[in-house]
Amino acid sequence: MSLLDSSVWEVIKASFNPDIWRELVKPVGETVYMTVISSIIVLLFGIIVGIFLTITGPDGLLPLKIPYHASGWMINVLRSLPQMVTIILMIPVARLIFGKSYGTNACIIAIAASCIPMYARIVESSLLEIGKGKIEAAKSIGSNNFQIITKVIIPETFPSLIRGFTVAVISIISMTALAGMFGAGGIGDIAVRFGYQRFQHDRLFACVYILVILVQITQGTGNLISNRILKTRNLI
Amino acid sequence: MSYIEIKNLKKTFRTRGKENDVLKGIDLEVREGEIFGIIGFSGAGKSTLARCINRLEVCDSGTVKVGGVDILALNKSELLKERRKIGMVFQNFNLFDSRTVYKNIAYPLEIAHFPKSKIKERVLETAELVGLSDKLDAYPGGLSGGQKQRVGIARALVNKPELLISDEATSALDPQTTIQILDLLKEINQKSGITILMITHELDAIRYSCNRMAVLEGGKIIEKGTVADIFNNPQSRTGELFAKVFTEFQSISLTEGAGI
Numbered sequence A: 001m002s003l004l005d006s007s008v009w010e011v012i013k014a015s016f017n018p019d020i021w022r023e024l025v026k027p028v029g030e031t032v033y034m035t036v037i038s039s040i041i042v043l044l045f046g047i048i049v050g051i052f053l054t055i056t057g058p059d060g061l062l063p064l065k066i067p068y069h070a071s072g073w074m075i076n077v078l079r080s081l082p083q084m085v086t087i088i089l090m091i092p093v094a095r096l097i098f099g100k101s102y103g104t105n106a107c108i109i110a111i112a113a114s115c116i117p118m119y120a121r122i123v124e125s126s127l128l129e130i131g132k133g134k135i136e137a138a139k140s141i142g143s144n145n146f147q148i149i150t151k152v153i154i155p156e157t158f159p160s161l162i163r164g165f166t167v168a169v170i171s172i173i174s175m176t177a178l179a180g181m182f183g184a185g186g187i188g189d190i191a192v193r194f195g196y197q198r199f200q201h202d203r204l205f206a207c208v209y210i211l212v213i214l215v216q217i218t219q220g221t222g223n224l225i226s227n228r229i230l231k232t233r234n235l236i
Numbered sequence B: 001m002s003y004i005e006i007k008n009l010k011k012t013f014r015t016r017g018k019e020n021d022v023l024k025g026i027d028l029e030v031r032e033g034e035i036f037g038i039i040g041f042s043g044a045g046k047s048t049l050a051r052c053i054n055r056l057e058v059c060d061s062g063t064v065k066v067g068g069v070d071i072l073a074l075n076k077s078e079l080l081k082e083r084r085k086i087g088m089v090f091q092n093f094n095l096f097d098s099r100t101v102y103k104n105i106a107y108p109l110e111i112a113h114f115p116k117s118k119i120k121e122r123v124l125e126t127a128e129l130v131g132l133s134d135k136l137d138a139y140p141g142g143l144s145g146g147q148k149q150r151v152g153i154a155r156a157l158v159n160k161p162e163l164l165i166s167d168e169a170t171s172a173l174d175p176q177t178t179i180q181i182l183d184l185l186k187e188i189n190q191k192s193g194i195t196i197l198m199i200t201h202e203l204d205a206i207r208y209s210c211n212r213m214a215v216l217e218g219g220k221i222i223e224k225g226t227v228a229d230i231f232n233n234p235q236s237r238t239g240e241l242f243a244k245v246f247t248e249f250q251s252i253s254l255t256e257g258a259g260i
């Protein structure tokens, strides 16, 4: 059903047609799969790079001017690329790894390339939130740098790290939709193929609902966990 | 015998090309087992001096010896070990919000790889000493200032250090709590013979706790001696000012706070 020949109300009604939703089960699965795998990769590498930035930064535990500025510059370059450009750039990389440049797994590479730098910056700013005094105290007790990172900085900033991760997952969800245009499948693929190319706006609407729900669930879960921790710690 | 020996300690901060001579040749001896007070106005360089003792701040020249150990000659791992023998408490407590009181106190033992049973024994013992036995499962976020500082003191003491540096430990507390914390420090000093370096801008604290003291002004020790001598017969402007302010406020805060 299209907005070109039907009213908005009719399209909305049609968008709840069980047939449409049945067809959406597989794409939703693909989107969730892409989001979960990408999120894990982004989480892992984002944390590592974020920690690296924090400790090598000017006020860090181990200031290293050149590595800090070099990696900072790399991150800024990657972040200045629109997500679509990153996807196109990653096509040869995906071909190198998977032997084909399309499909869900290939797009995960593009998502990682785009979202790791973003999440690394979020991690960096979360980790920098820790009061200087706590690090000072940890040092005065005789902690080495590894202990300060794993036993003080990360646990102390954990709620903020979770909130940052929520932001990252949400932008991963939106990027999986974009990746759909490049053969990754998922909700984005449906939205483009039916909603854009065939004017089947009822399907497009259903895709919108699902994306909204996915984002809400992510944000809600993130808020819940971080608030729960803050409450346990008596900080709110 | 002097436990801390500082000779001609100098420290200059350079920020954006501007030089700030914070410590301009400090000479100081603190005897083993005493509570030694250092007083000075804000910005006098008290915290910087304290931080030079456990090398949180690297000084430019001079010598720092703690218990005969030349702090500046230590390599990295020796320094970490040495810091475990020097407890430090802070004005802002600097507790770990992610850890319960128990876990905060246990932290120094954890990083020193003590066995779990030993950790438990020491934590319970130290918590008892500072009067926190009933708060072990609480998080610092839910404690009062005085309780927080008790946790800070317990954390500093749990590894049985030989020296405790207290950098304005009572400055964020009300007079009554201040007296309680000072009493606690005195008690600990008498029980274990730990040397305490008490840095403060509060006269009450020094007068109440210390036997000997030094006045720090403009990066130099301008007076040192027994507390009685300095209050009765101040040689410097700062000493005079402190003594004057003290006599004016003495009756109010000390008597009210301590109930004496």
Ligand SMILES: Nc1ncnc2c1ncn2[C@@H]1O[C@H](COP(=O)(O)OP(=O)(O)OP(=O)(O)O)[C@@H](O)[C@H]1O
Residues within 6 Å of the ligand: B013, B014, B015, B020, B022, B040, B041, B042, B043, B044, B045, B046, B047, B048, B049, B201
């Ligand atoms: N890391 C630093 N970098 C640059 N300047 C510093 C640094 N730490 C301290 N200073 C400067 O050194 C001087 C002394 O600071 P310090 O913290 O030792 O004073 P203080 O006597 O402890 O004061 P307060 O009573 O306010 O705590 C100040 O002028 C401060 O600006």
Ligand SMILES: [Mg+2]
Residues within 6 Å of the ligand: B046, B047, B048, B167, B168
């Ligand atoms: Mg200070």
